[in-house]
Amino acid sequence: MLNGPNNYSSTLTKNDGSIERYSIIGTFLKDSLGMPRYSNEYAEVVIHEYNHSFCNPLIDKHYEELKNSALKMFRVVLKTIKKYNYRSEKSMLYETLVRANVIRYAYSNWGEEKAKHLMCKDMFKGFIIIDEVVDLLSIYENNREKYPILDSFMPEITNLFDSLNYEKIKTEYENNCGNIIKTSFDNFKRKVSTNTEIIIYFDKPMDINTEKCKTYIKSENTQKIMYNKITWAKTNKSECTINIDLEPNTEYKLMFSGFFFMTENYFPLSKNYELDFKTK
Numbered sequence: 001m002l003n004g005p006n007n008y009s010s011t012l013t014k015n016d017g018s019i020e021r022y023s024i025i026g027t028f029l030k031d032s033l034g035m036p037r038y039s040n041e042y043a044e045v046v047i048h049e050y051n052h053s054f055c056n057p058l059i060d061k062h063y064e065e066l067k068n069s070a071l072k073m074f075r076v077v078l079k080t081i082k083k084y085n086y087r088s089e090k091s092m093l094y095e096t097l098v099r100a101n102v103i104r105y106a107y108s109n110w111g112e113e114k115a116k117h118l119m120c121k122d123m124f125k126g127f128i129i130i131d132e133v134v135d136l137l138s139i140y141e142n143n144r145e146k147y148p149i150l151d152s153f154m155p156e157i158t159n160l161f162d163s164l165n166y167e168k169i170k171t172e173y174e175n176n177c178g179n180i181i182k183t184s185f186d187n188f189k190r191k192v193s194t195n196t197e198i199i200i201y202f203d204k205p206m207d208i209n210t211e212k213c214k215t216y217i218k219s220e221n222t223q224k225i226m227y228n229k230i231t232w233a234k235t236n237k238s239e240c241t242i243n244i245d246l247e248p249n250t251e252y253k254l255m256f257s258g259f260f261f262m263t264e265n266y267f268p269l270s271k272n273y274e275l276d277f278k279t280k
Contacts, residue, residue, distance in 0.1 A: 007045055009052030023049035044118065048102050054150065055097040059090065062154045066093060069161035073129070076166040080126030092127075097157070100133035104141065113209055116266045117259075124259035124268040128173045129164060136160050177270035178204040178263040180256065191280035194246045198275075200256070205237035207262040213242065216255040221247070237264060251278050 012020040023046045027036040059066065067089070074089035086092050099122045106115035122130045140153045147153040184199035185192060212227045226244070233239040246252060253276050258269035 007049050009049045011053050021050060021053035025049065044102060044106070047105055048098055051098040051101050052094065055101065056094050058151055058154055059093045059097060061151070062158060063090065065158045066161060069164070073161070073166045076170050077126040077128060084125050096127055096130065096133060099127055099130055100137055103130070103134045104137050117262065120262045120266055120268045121259040123173065128169055132160060132164065133157070173267070174270065176263065176265060176267040178202050178206060178261065178267065179270050180273040183275060185277065187276055189277045192277045194248050194279050196244055196246060198242045198244065200240050200242065202238045205264045207264050207266065208232040208237055210260070210262060213260040214257040216257070218253045219247065219250050221250070246279050248279050252276070
């Protein structure tokens with residue numbers, strides 16, 4: 001109850017040498033009685049934090065072998081990942097291995113579409129080699145006699161990191177990202193209808209299996225997150241419609257999250273898209 005909105009991993013080594021591992025989950029949602037409320041989406045957060053108890057010690061153990069390639073990667077992605085408070089190459093390595101394992105879990109338990117969305121979100125946050133690590137971990141999964149535990153597979157992960165050209169990967173990633181090029185009304189428009197329909201136009205064909213987008217809405221009176229239903233154009237994968245109910249005579253700032261939309265090749269938008277307007 002005192003944890004706030006943040007999430008953590010923790011371990012406890014008992015007197016008999018056994019280890020208990022914990023996933024400590026924060027909350028920023030509450031019900032009508034003021035009690036913490038968790039949606040199904042928190043499952044991925046639980047698994048993510050639990051993974052840190054296993055992955056962080058492996059990174060620490062093999063850090064000297066990983067350090068040179070990690071520094072090269074960190075210089076390439078620093079501008080992006082520091083926005084999410086990952087400010088060292090070691091924290092970047094922790095997160096890369098954890099996130100790749102979560103995606104492998106998603107493939108096995110939640111299906112390809114969910115796994116692709118998680119990968120898309122991680123790329124957006126600067127983990128641009130996450131697909132390479134996820135693919136490599138499939139070899140680990142299918143060869144457990146050779147690699148009984150993840151520690152025995154760490155040399156393969158080190159070899160992967162040493163083999164990658166991070167500047168080239170970043171350029172290819174940026175070229176594959178989508179962009180919102182315009183909406184059905186211009187930024188800073190006045191007298192927008194309170195029951196408005198926003199048409200979004202993209203520069204690339206998009207994954208039309210995406211059914212909802214996460215929208216941050218800020219006005220003079222409130223700030224909230226909404227999950228808006230997406231209706232895709234029947235003949236055009238580069239156009240969709242979102243309906244939003246708004247208050248009259250109110251200034252609004254909408255931000256469409258870049259990782260809730262995916263191109264048909266499973267890349268996120270290059271950045272979030274903001275739309276400022278006032279209702280009539």
